[in-house]
Amino acid sequence: MTTQAMIESDTFQAAFEALDTQSPLHELRSKGFERFRELGFPTRRDEEWRYTNIKPITTTTFKPASGSITKESITPYTLSDTSCHQMVFVNGRFAAELSDVGTLEAGVRLESIATISESSFDMIAPHLGSCAEIEREVFTALNTAFIEDGLFLLVPRDVDLEKPVHVIFITTLGSAAVVTHPRILIVAEENSRATIIETYGSDGDGVCLTNPVTEIIVGENAIIDHYKIEQESEEAYHISSLNVRQHRSSNVTSHNYSFGGRLVRNNLNCALDDEGCEATFNGLTIGHGRQHVDNYLRIDHNKPNCNSWEYYKTVLDDQSRGVFCGRIYVAPDAQKTDAKQTSMNLLLSEEASITTMPQLDIFADDVKCTHGATIGQIEESQLFYLQSRGIDKVAAKTLLIYAFANETIAEIKIEELRTRLERVLLDRLPRGELLQGGL
């Protein structure tokens, strides 16, 4: 570890020492902290961080977030008309008064990690940390060092969790920079099904580091629909990691929407560990101002006959920057792999930029793997066509941006979530109000 990294990690030392050493989580935390000290923060010399400079994070002193909020502060993020199991975390801590767990199917466990680690630690112990790699990812190690609370969901064998689980993480912001390390652990047993929505938001303005880690263990033939919506303050630093491990014939769809944040990095790791798995990763990033959003995917085809699809779209305005890295690894015996990655990017200003790196590491010989990336501006011919039909230039532009971006929203199965994200998208477009009501 470099001296610089040593100093930086020292700012976390005091916070680590303040943790309750009697907690059943502490052994895992200690491993995480140790690994964090060993790895140190990456620099742009590290291949995986070449295009994302985290210096603003490493040079900021963060305090643990604290404080409470009212119900009104979460209304922009809640789904009011959709029946769901709502779990709200304020500054990383479960807020029972803002949550509504509702009635669960028999055997389903939906609890805060703080609660379950005290009452039935054995239930989470085998899974927690089982697919989130502290060896490789320093931010995952950092999160692990500070696991205090978060969401635990267990869907037992053969159970269809009918209503989605909506977990909202809100940080209260102010003059001091604050940090939270939310943790989510989802265990979907054989032949079960669940939908999970993660929403990240802010209360107020200010700087924060949100460092969530999600682990999803997907049993044989289980079906998981996962949504992640980043809507934090545009001063927020957000480094997330989604880690999925799939067993035989399971099906996972991830939808990753980035609207907020100043510097956002989403690490998405998926291990297809048995035959017949299907994994879909869809993403949409809308950047403006000086936002920087980096989506870093890695899908490991470890066994034969699995399919994976990556479909990421980015729209960048002003001086915003985007990074997409979609890495597909195909193990030597993972024959009949079918993997496709697509990165489509729309740049609205001269100064916006995107770096897109589709990568295929293929060690099997009977596979179908394709990748494609496009970077473009608004098509002049389309703009002229719309104008020639009486639609003014700004409205025509808005229409074209919306049409490009909305494709990834249109497929959201939860109607209220879909309309809410459409609205979030339209709010970001000039004259977006013209398009209320959809295309």
Add this chain to the structure above:
Amino acid sequence: MTMLEIRNLHASIEGKEILKGIDLVVNAGEVHSIMGPNGSGKSTLARVLAGEACYEVTEGEILFKGKNLLDLEPDERAREGVFMAFQYPVEVPGVSTKYFLKASVNAMRKHRGLDELDAFDFLELIKEKLKLVHMDESLLDRAVNEGFSGGEKKRAEIFQMAMLDPCLGVLDETDSGLDIDALRIVAEGVNKLRGPDRSFILITHYQRLLNYVVPDFVHVLLDGRIVRSGGKELALELEENGYSFINGEINEPVSV
């Protein structure tokens, strides 16, 4: 009443002069056909009228209902009543035809001081106009021109023209690439839209369309200039003799 007056129009693209002094007067209710071989500047004229930005007008003027058309943005021209049916209609993925038409029709109505159409009236209007081009309502849920066959695209252009109710319809080779059935449908659509307050400029390479839409005037465009004007019989003359009889250097026959 004069609908359109083009005076000494010169236009270039990327520094290359295509139109070299066009003069043309189109009165309300008239149908003018502009014919000429490939590369003579026919499509350039249509696009300059619609206001495509890549063409630079270097000299001359265009008056549309007395207004200087060159001062207006393409969308303003459309709202004033200029409609160009594209030679190659543009695909707009992600935007449904229905939404697109609604945005377009309402922009026109707003400009004319009319209220926006409600969903019911809009659908009625659509149904009525679709009949004109023998198209099915299922078209509305498809993205604009996306995955349309060549014939469908051209018919959709005529359908859009009917929806937008322009004063001047400029058809840029709408007949090219059509089979005879589609050609008849397109021609029939245009004929039904003819009226004392609406004028047309039919740009075509071939005479065949003019068997179905009989023009009041025919102009021959060669190398950026109108070299001959006449009545509908001029088109027949061209059919028989090709453009060569006008200019000995050009030997391209007009096929039927």
